[in-house]
Amino acid sequence: MTAGTEPEVGNARKRKEDARLITGRTRWTDNITLPGMLHLAILRSPHAHARIVGVDVSAALREPNVVAAFSGADVADVQGSLPCAWPVTEDIVHPVRPPLAVDAVRHHGEAVAVIVARDRNSAVDALDAIEVTYEPLPAVLDLAAAAEDGADLVHPDKGTNRSYTWIFDSADAGTGGSVADAEAEVTVHRRYVQQRLIPAFMEPRSVVVDPGAGEYTIWSATQIPHILRVFYALLTGVPEHKIRVIAPDVGGGFGGKLQVTPEEMIAFLAARRVGKPVKYTETRGDSMLSAHHGRDQIQDITLTAKRDGTLTGIHVKLLANMGAYLGLVGPGVPILGAFMFNSIYKVRAYRFECVGVFTNTTITDAYRGAGRPEATYAIERAMDELAVELGMDPIELRRHNWIKAEEFPYTTVAGLVYDSGDYDKATDKALELFDYAGLRAEQRRRRDSRDPVQLGIGVSTYTEMCGLAPSRILGALRYAAGGWESASVRVLPTGKVEVVTGTSPHGQGHVTAWSQIVADELGVAFEDVEVLHGDTRTSHKGLDTYGSRSLAVGGVALVEACRKVRDKARVVAAHMLECSPDDLEFTGGAFRVRGTPDATKTVADAAFAVFAAHDLPDGVEATLDADATFDPQTFSFPHGTHLCATLVDTRTGQVTIDRYVAVDDVGKVVNPLIVEGQVHGGVAQGIAQALYEEAVYDTSGTLLTGSFVEYTIPSAADLPTIVTARTETPATSNPLGVKGVGEAGAIAATPAVVNAIVDALRPFGVDDVPMPCTPERVWRAVRSQSGGAA
Amino acid sequence: MSSSNRSRVTIDVDGTRYVDDVEPRTLLVHHLREHLGKVGTVVGCDTSNCGACTVLMGGPDQPQRSVKSCSVLAVQADGTGVTTVEGLAGPNGELHAVQQAFHELHALQCGFCTPGMIMSAVDLLRDNPDPTEEEVREGLSGNLCRCTGYQNIVRAVRSAAASLRAQAETTMEVAA
Numbered sequence: 001m002t003a004g005t006e007p008e009v010g011n012a013r014k015r016k017e018d019a020r021l022i023t024g025r026t027r028w029t030d031n032i033t034l035p036g037m038l039h040l041a042i043l044r045s046p047h048a049h050a051r052i053v054g055v056d057v058s059a060a061l062r063e064p065n066v067v068a069a070f071s072g073a074d075v076a077d078v079q080g081s082l083p084c085a086w087p088v089t090e091d092i093v094h095p096v097r098p099p100l101a102v103d104a105v106r107h108h109g110e111a112v113a114v115i116v117a118r119d120r121n122s123a124v125d126a127l128d129a130i131e132v133t134y135e136p137l138p139a140v141l142d143l144a145a146a147a148e149d150g151a152d153l154v155h156p157d158k159g160t161n162r163s164y165t166w167i168f169d170s171a172d173a174g175t176g177g178s179v180a181d182a183e184a185e186v187t188v189h190r191r192y193v194q195q196r197l198i199p200a201f202m203e204p205r206s207v208v209v210d211p212g213a214g215e216y217t218i219w220s221a222t223q224i225p226h227i228l229r230v231f232y233a234l235l236t237g238v239p240e241h242k243i244r245v246i247a248p249d250v251g252g253g254f255g256g257k258l259q260v261t262p263e264e265m266i267a268f269l270a271a272r273r274v275g276k277p278v279k280y281t282e283t284r285g286d287s288m289l290s291a292h293h294g295r296d297q298i299q300d301i302t303l304t305a306k307r308d309g310t311l312t313g314i315h316v317k318l319l320a321n322m323g324a325y326l327g328l329v330g331p332g333v334p335i336l337g338a339f340m341f342n343s344i345y346k347v348r349a350y351r352f353e354c355v356g357v358f359t360n361t362t363i364t365d366a367y368r369g370a371g372r373p374e375a376t377y378a379i380e381r382a383m384d385e386l387a388v389e390l391g392m393d394p395i396e397l398r399r400h401n402w403i404k405a406e407e408f409p410y411t412t413v414a415g416l417v418y419d420s421g422d423y424d425k426a427t428d429k430a431l432e433l434f435d436y437a438g439l440r441a442e443q444r445r446r447r448d449s450r451d452p453v454q455l456g457i458g459v460s461t462y463t464e465m466c467g468l469a470p471s472r473i474l475g476a477l478r479y480a481a482g483g484w485e486s487a488s489v490r491v492l493p494t495g496k497v498e499v500v501t502g503t504s505p506h507g508q509g510h511v512t513a514w515s516q517i518v519a520d521e522l523g524v525a526f527e528d529v530e531v532l533h534g535d536t537r538t539s540h541k542g543l544d545t546y547g548s549r550s551l552a553v554g555g556v557a558l559v560e561a562c563r564k565v566r567d568k569a570r571v572v573a574a575h576m577l578e579c580s581p582d583d584l585e586f587t588g589g590a591f592r593v594r595g596t597p598d599a600t601k602t603v604a605d606a607a608f609a610v611f612a613a614h615d616l617p618d619g620v621e622a623t624l625d626a627d628a629t630f631d632p633q634t635f636s637f638p639h640g641t642h643l644c645a646t647l648v649d650t651r652t653g654q655v656t657i658d659r660y661v662a663v664d665d666v667g668k669v670v671n672p673l674i675v676e677g678q679v680h681g682g683v684a685q686g687i688a689q690a691l692y693e694e695a696v697y698d699t700s701g702t703l704l705t706g707s708f709v710e711y712t713i714p715s716a717a718d719l720p721t722i723v724t725a726r727t728e729t730p731a732t733s734n735p736l737g738v739k740g741v742g743e744a745g746a747i748a749a750t751p752a753v754v755n756a757i758v759d760a761l762r763p764f765g766v767d768d769v770p771m772p773c774t775p776e777r778v779w780r781a782v783r784s785q786s787g788g789a790a
Numbered sequence: 791m792s793s794s795n796r797s798r799v800t801i802d803v804d805g806t807r808y809v810d811d812v813e814p815r816t817l818l819v820h821h822l823r824e825h826l827g828k829v830g831t832v833v834g835c836d837t838s839n840c841g842a843c844t845v846l847m848g849g850p851d852q853p854q855r856s857v858k859s860c861s862v863l864a865v866q867a868d869g870t871g872v873t874t875v876e877g878l879a880g881p882n883g884e885l886h887a888v889q890q891a892f893h894e895l896h897a898l899q900c901g902f903c904t905p906g907m908i909m910s911a912v913d914l915l916r917d918n919p920d921p922t923e924e925e926v927r928e929g930l931s932g933n934l935c936r937c938t939g940y941q942n943i944v945r946a947v948r949s950a951a952a953s954l955r956a957q958a959e960t961t962m963e964v965a966a
Contacts, residue, residue: 022875721941
């Protein structure tokens with residue numbers, strides 16, 4: 001913004017990031033080539049569970065171009081254990097997780113041995129020369145069976161597959177009554193299975209470790225360069241100030257790159273061992289096996305209600321599959337969901353019990369929404385079942401129960417204080433765009449005429465907790481780190497601005513959005529702002545990007561840093577204008593003397609005066625910069641209403657999304673173009689869970705969906721055009737009024753789609769279709785209920 | 791390299807002639823990335839599903855068409871001309887209509903699929919200068935994107951189609 005023009009915040013600015021990305025001048029980690037760099041290949045376990053009898057790398061060492069080869073046993077005393085930063089209970093069972101397996105492998109794809117060679121092909125070729133002797137052990141694969149006493153064990157020394165039991169009860173917490181006492185004129189009990197998903201970011205993970213001379217520079221395709229640096233220091237013993245972590249261009253994450261990975265530690269071990277830079281870039285096949293998976297829960301949900309539709313109680317029993325070990329935040333994922341089963345409803349009794357369970361599978365951890373999509377799915381599916389039970393329209397049932405606009409701030413039965421929202425407004429807008437009445441009429445017509453292609457309507461009203469997170473709350477939940485975020489703003493002598501952010505974007509467009517915020521706060525041009533991120537040498541402090549936190553926490557830190565800069569510039573400007581700082585107002589991008597509007601100085605004027613430093617007021621340092629760290633006091637709560645109409649061919653099971661309307665309220669919008677893109681992408685992933693994606697293991701524990709041939713992430717031909725709209729109820733918990741948007745679509749879409757499919761099939765007696773709702777499953781659901789041969 | 795069995799390949803990439811001796815098993819995408827420094831073209835999978843590595847390739851007498859460069863051996867590309875996303879813009883850096891439309895309509899987020907998506911779209915529009923939404927969706931179904939839900943990609947490709955048609959009309963008028 002130049003002085004006096006329209007504000008940048010709210011403007012659909014095209015992204016600064018694009019110029020390099022559309023011309024191929026990119027900086028992916030795999031693009032990095034250093035002098036003398038060696039390449040790493042990893043031998044992975046073909047077994048889901050086996051004892052390692054022996055690993056012999058001696059033949060591999062004789063292969064051409066091989067510089068080093070080693071197994072877990074060779075580094076057992078130095079490799080440490082990969083971290084879990086969220087041990088959710090005091091007595092959590094937390095097994096050691098070596099980057100390279102030593103005594104046993106516990107999932108298909110676990111790293112066993114490595115080759116370091118002159119080039120990638122030589123490294124991969126030499127893997128064949130490594131000899132590993134395994135003694136296969138029983139594979140624990142069934143989540144429900146694994147939780148039972150007497151099950152085969154993933155970690156025999158621990159004596160149980162149950163990692164933890166975490167319970168919330170509103171009666172104990174003082175946030176409500178007991179579910180046992182809840183009025184129960186109607187009870188709905190359902191079991192839903194959250195299938196295992198794979199985040200499937202498009203850029204495979206890659207890491208380069210340059211050991212230098214005792215100072216390590218590490219490039220990694222990660223969402224969390226700052227957190228990774230801390231763990232490198234803790235795990236390797238290298239002092240933190242001798243470690244520099246850089247996340248260059250990062251090609252998507254969706255939570256999947258929120259991890260401290262075996263590969264990052266193995267590459268470090270290899271580089272330290274050989275004293276040369278080492279690169280590891282995974283294949284997609286490696287990625288499917290080794291990068292963490294998401295979801296994988298069995299949810300038992302019981303709703304109690306009065307005949308008039310008033311929801312009186314929610315009781316949730318959850319089994320959460322941890323996989324073979326605990327991931328960085330894996331145990332906490334279902335706990336994030338614990339606060340969301342009550343969603344937007346005014347229920348007064350709630351109990352949540354979660355058991356985290358080990359199985360011989362790849363670890364699970366955060367995937368877009370992380371606990372909140374799972375919770376939203378269960379409550380929104382169950383609300384539809386309750387509506388059927390009561391003979392109510394599903395939207396009217398929700399409206400009867402949700403918090404009204406005038407009731408905010410509202411303390412929920414889970415103990416959170418929702419600051420703002422307007423569920424009526426968002427829903428009414430969605431209904432209008434969707435033509436709800438018209439589609440219900442069309443549905444009746446198809447039902448009456450026994451049309452083989454039935455129409456279903458699905459609704460999902462959701463909220464989520466974003467802006468992770470207040471450090472005190474994280475501490476109370478036993479998370480190891482805080483949830484603050486940091487920003488630095490420095491105005492250069494010529495009036496250009498450099499911003500350093502602790503957020504670490506990988507597609508979210510922070511460079512553009514942060515430039516818009518700074519432009520307004522300092523009265524400088526959008527083009528005159530540079531945003532630096534993702535390198536711990538320039539960005540000293542930060543907690544990175546996940547949980548829709550970057551704008552709601554990092555954006556607020558940025559505003560606070562800008563305001564500190566502006567306060568200092570005000571003192572300098574007042575000195576230049578020979579007035580008191582109190583006489584100045586900052587409007588139209590400049591300081592103006594009240595009553596003498598022609599007397600102005602800009603932040604750029606002050607910057608040059610500070611740089612020259614010839615005539616600064618007493619006590620003013622010759623710099624125009626400031627740091628700020630923001631720790632939110634509460635979460636932010638985006639919400640919205642998504643409506644989906646599906647056409648279901650009852651002869652073939654084929655589902656077509658006929659219409660999809662998403663109305664989201666993410667508070668104040670900085671850049672509507674970016675917000676809309678986030679909703680599109682989130683909805684696509686939500687639809688993908690409903691219709692297409694599932695990670696499948698066979699009975700031996702082999703991952704069958706180990707490539708994009710079997711793990712069917714949707715293409716353009718598989719997805720509908722969606723209609724997006726917004727309501728804008730500003731958050732009252734932060735000065736920007738923002739709430740976060742990264743996960744909303746993925747949270748809302750899945751239940752909307754499945755509710756629509758089930759709604760289409762109600763005349764057939766169908767009350768559920770397991771996800772993903774493939775044609776086969778839909779067809780079987782129709783047949784099983786209508787007495788036809790399956 | 792582990793093999794002494796090497797083959798000489800000559801490929802014109804983005805207007806420069808490159809002559810190299812490569813292992814016969816070398817994929818075109820690896821040749822581009824690792825030998826020629828054309829790291830704008832990327833690898834997203836091992837199974838030719840994702841299309842991130844898409845480039846245009848054509849013989850001396852054939853027009854360049856889109857290929858997944860993970861599914862072509864470098865030796866198969868011997869004697870061809872290849873255009874990557876790095877060679878798509880004009881001589882003075884003016885963006886191709888598809889690149890421009892991707893920027894204008896926010897058709898990329900992380901940008902990893904973008905090189906392949908753009909190259910596929912360029913080829914699609916050579917076949918069909920005025921595709922419907924459905925034709926764009928079908929035409930790009932060999933390119934996966936995880937960020938955008940494709941909605942803005944489809945809009946961008948149709949917008950680029952309109953720009954290219956307008957450019958073609960202008961060119962014809964000038965020629966007439």
